[in-house]
Amino acid sequence: MENPTGRRSFLLVRARSWICALPASSVIETMRPLAIDPLAHAPRFVAGLSVVRGEIVPVVSLSAVLGEGGERAEARRLVLVRAGERRMALLVEDVVGIEELDEARLDTLPPLLGEALPAEVERLGVLDGRALAVLDAARLLPEAVFASLPSADSLATALPPPPR
Amino acid sequence: MGKSWTVGQQIAAGFLLPLLILITLGTFSYRSTQRLLATTEAVTHAHEELTGLSGFLSALDETETGKRGFVITGREDFLQPYYTGKKGVGTELRQLEELFRDDADQNERVKHLRPLVEERLREIDETIDARKSLGFDAALKLVLEGNGPKVMEQIRRIVAEMKTHEQKLLTERSTEAKQAAAWLSQILIFGTLAAVLIVAGVAVFVTRGLGARIGAAVQHIRSAAAELEAAATQQVRGAKGQVSAATEVSTTVRELVTTSRQISESAQRVTQVASETALAAKGGNQTVEGAQGAIDTVRRQVDQIVTHMLDLGRKSQEIGGILDIVSELSEQTNILAINATIEAVGAGESGRRFGVVAGEIRKLADRVGGSAKEIRRLIEEIRAAANTTVMATEDGAKAVEAGTRRFGEVAQSFRRIVEYVGSTAEASREIELSTKQQTSAMEQVASAIADVAQTARESETGSSQTLNTASQLSGLSGDLVRLIRQRQEEQAA
Numbered sequence: 122m123e124n125p126t127g128r129r130s131f132l133l134v135r136a137r138s139w140i141c142a143l144p145a146s147s148v149i150e151t152m153r154p155l156a157i158d159p160l161a162h163a164p165r166f167v168a169g170l171s172v173v174r175g176e177i178v179p180v181v182s183l184s185a186v187l188g189e190g191g192e193r194a195e196a197r198r199l200v201l202v203r204a205g206e207r208r209m210a211l212l213v214e215d216v217v218g219i220e221e222l223d224e225a226r227l228d229t230l231p232p233l234l235g236e237a238l239p240a241e242v243e244r245l246g247v248l249d250g251r252a253l254a255v256l257d258a259a260r261l262l263p264e265a266v267f268a269s270l271p272s273a274d275s276l277a278t279a280l281p282p283p284p285r
Numbered sequence: 286m287g288k289s290w291t292v293g294q295q296i297a298a299g300f301l302l303p304l305l306i307l308i309t310l311g312t313f314s315y316r317s318t319q320r321l322l323a324t325t326e327a328v329t330h331a332h333e334e335l336t337g338l339s340g341f342l343s344a345l346d347e348t349e350t351g352k353r354g355f356v357i358t359g360r361e362d363f364l365q366p367y368y369t370g371k372k373g374v375g376t377e378l379r380q381l382e383e384l385f386r387d388d389a390d391q392n393e394r395v396k397h398l399r400p401l402v403e404e405r406l407r408e409i410d411e412t413i414d415a416r417k418s419l420g421f422d423a424a425l426k427l428v429l430e431g432n433g434p435k436v437m438e439q440i441r442r443i444v445a446e447m448k449t450h451e452q453k454l455l456t457e458r459s460t461e462a463k464q465a466a467a468w469l470s471q472i473l474i475f476g477t478l479a480a481v482l483i484v485a486g487v488a489v490f491v492t493r494g495l496g497a498r499i500g501a502a503v504q505h506i507r508s509a510a511a512e513l514e515a516a517a518t519q520q521v522r523g524a525k526g527q528v529s530a531a532t533e534v535s536t537t538v539r540e541l542v543t544t545s546r547q548i549s550e551s552a553q554r555v556t557q558v559a560s561e562t563a564l565a566a567k568g569g570n571q572t573v574e575g576a577q578g579a580i581d582t583v584r585r586q587v588d589q590i591v592t593h594m595l596d597l598g599r600k601s602q603e604i605g606g607i608l609d610i611v612s613e614l615s616e617q618t619n620i621l622a623i624n625a626t627i628e629a630v631g632a633g634e635s636g637r638r639f640g641v642v643a644g645e646i647r648k649l650a651d652r653v654g655g656s657a658k659e660i661r662r663l664i665e666e667i668r669a670a671a672n673t674t675v676m677a678t679e680d681g682a683k684a685v686e687a688g689t690r691r692f693g694e695v696a697q698s699f700r701r702i703v704e705y706v707g708s709t710a711e712a713s714r715e716i717e718l719s720t721k722q723q724t725s726a727m728e729q730v731a732s733a734i735a736d737v738a739q740t741a742r743e744s745e746t747g748s749s750q751t752l753n754t755a756s757q758l759s760g761l762s763g764d765l766v767r768l769i770r771q772r773q774e775e776q777a778a
Contacts, residue, residue: 130630132623151624151627152620218647219623219626219630219644
C-alpha cells in the first residue's frame with residue numbers, strides 16, 4: 122500500500138478532541154456499534170467483546186485509550202481493524218473520511234512528547250491545522266489480552282447474533 | 286277638748302257646755318220661781334184665812350151686838366147687825382171650811398167650831414125670841430143663865446188657836462219664801478257668773494285652738510301658695526319654652542315639607558332615569574346576546590383551527606418518520622460508501638476510480654443526511670410552530686370560553702340590572718308616593734304644631750293669671766298670718 126510518492130491513505134476518525142488517522146490498509150470495515158459484552162479483568166480501555174460477522178473481537182474504546190475522564194461523546198461508529206493476524210474493533214465518535222496523507226509530513230514523535238503521549242500514538246501530524254495522531258493498531262492491544270479472550274464458540278451461545 | 290277634735294266639734298262643745306249650764310240654771314230658776322210663787326200663794330192664802338177668821342169673829346160679834354141692842358132697847362131696828370152678822374157668820378164659816386179644807390188640823394177645828402157657832406146662834410135666837418115674846422126680864426134671865434159667854438169663849442179660843450196656827454204657818458211660809466227668793470237670786474248670780482266664766486274660758490280655749498289651727502292652716506296655705514307661685518312661674522317659663530319650641534318645630538316642619546317636595550321631585554327624576562336605564566340595559570342585553578352568537582361562531586372556528594393544527598402536527602410527525610428512514614438510508618449509504626472507499630483503497634490502482642465514485646456517493650449521502658437534518662429541523666420548527674399555534678389557539682379558545690362566560694355573566698348582569706332598575710323604579714315610585722303622603726302629613730303636623738303653639742300661648746297667659754292669683758293668695762295668707770299673730774300677741778299680752 123505504499124506508493125512511490127510517499128502518500129498513503131488513512132481513515133480519519135474522531136475521538137475526544139483528537140483526529141486520529143488509521144492506516145487504510147489495516148481497516149477492514151466501518152459499521153454502527155454492535156452489542157458489547159463487558160469483559161472482566163480487562164484493561165480499562167477494553168469496553169468488552171462483540172461478535173462481528175461471526176467472529177469474536179475485542180472492542181477498544183479509542184477515547185479511553187487517549188485519556189481518562191473529561192468529556193466523552195457518544196461512540197457512533199465501530200471500526201474493524203487488523204492487528205497483525207487478529208482483528209479488533211475500535212469505538213470512535215465519528216468517521217471523518219478517507220484522506221491521502223503525505224508520509225513526510227507525519228513526523229515521528231519527539232522523545233519528550235513521545236513520553237507524554239500515550240504509547241499507542243505512533244506519530245503526530247497536522248491536518249488542517251489540527252493535531253493528527255497516527256495510530257498503530259497493532260500496539261493498541263497487547264498480545265496477552267488477546268490470549269485471555271474466550272473462544273468464539275463459547276461466546277456464540279452467550280452473545281446474541283449481530284444485527285446484520 | 287282634745288286636739289283630735291275638729292273645729293266644728295270644738296265650737297259645738299264650746300256652745301254645748303254653756304247651754305247645759307244655762308239649761309240647768311233655767312231649770313233651777315224655774316223651780317225656785319215656782320216654789321216662790323207657791324210660797325207667796327200660801328202666804329196669801331194664810332192672809333185670806335186670817336182675814337176670814339177675823340171676819341168670822343167680827344160677824345159673830347155683830348150678832349152679839351145686835352142681840353144686845355135689841356135686848357136692851359127692844360127695838361126692831363137694833364136687830365139689823367144681828368141679821369147682817371148671822372148672814373156673815375154663815376158665809377164666813379162656809380168660806381173657812383172651804384179655806385181649811387187642805388189643812389187637816391184646821392179643818393178639824395172648823396168642824397168643832399160649827400156646833401159651837403150653831404149653839405151660840407140658837408141661844409141668841411132664843412134670847413131675841415124671849416125678848417120679843419116675854420119681854421126684857423125673860424130675856425135677861427136667859428142671858429144671865431145661858432152659857433153664851435162660855436160658848437163664845439170656846440169659839441174665841443178655837444179661833445185664836447187657828448189664828449196662832451195660821452200665824453205660825455204664815456211666818457214659816459214667809460221665811461220659806463224669803464229663803465227661796467234668796468236662793469233664787471244666789472243661783473241666778475252665781476250661775477250666771479259661772480256660765481260667763483265657763484263661756485269665757487271656752488271662748489279663750491277655742492279661740493286659741495282655732496287660732497293655732499287656722500294659723501297652721503294659713504301657714505300651710507301660704508307655703509302652698511308659694512309653691513303654687515313657683516309652679517306657675519315654672520309653668521310660665523315652660524309655656525314660653527313650649528311656644529319657642531313650637532315655633533322652632535314649625536320652622537323645621539316647613540323645611541321638612543320643602544325637603545320632602547324636593548325628595549319627591551328627585552324620586553320622580555329617579556323613576557324617569559330608571560326607566561331610561563332599563564331601556565338601555567335591555568338594549569345592552571340584546572347586544573350582548575348578539576355578541577355571544579358571534580363568539581360562539583369564533584369558538585367553532587377556533588375549534589376547527591385547533592383540529593387542523595393537530596392534523597398538521599400529526600402530518601409533520603409522519604414526515605419525521607419518513608425523514609428518519611431517509612436519514613437511516615443516508616447514514617447507511619455513508620457507511621457503505623466509506624467501506625467501499627476502504628475496499629477501493631485495498632484494491633490499489635484499479636480501485637481508485639471506484640474509490641472516487643464511492644467518495645461521491647458518500648458526499649451525496651452526507652448531503653442527503655444534511656438535507657434530512659435540515660428538513661428535520663424545519664419540521665421541528667413547523668411542529669413547534671404548530672404546537673405554539675395550537676397552544677395559542679387553545680389559549681384563544683379558552684379566552685373565548687372565558688369571554689363567552691363573561692358575556693354570559695354580562696348578559697346575566699344586564700338582566701339583573703334590568704330587574705334591579707325595575708325594582709329601583711318601583712321603589713322610587715313608592716318613595717315618590719310616600720314622600721307625597723309624608724308632605725301632606727307634614728303639612729298636617731305643621732298645622733297641629735301651630736295649634737300647639739297657640740295652646741302654649743294660651744297656657745302661658747293662663748299660667749300668668751295663675752301666677753298673679755298665687756301671688757295674691759300668698760299676700761292674703763301673709764295678711765292672715767299677721768292678723769292671727771297680732772291676735773295671739775294681744776291675747777298673750
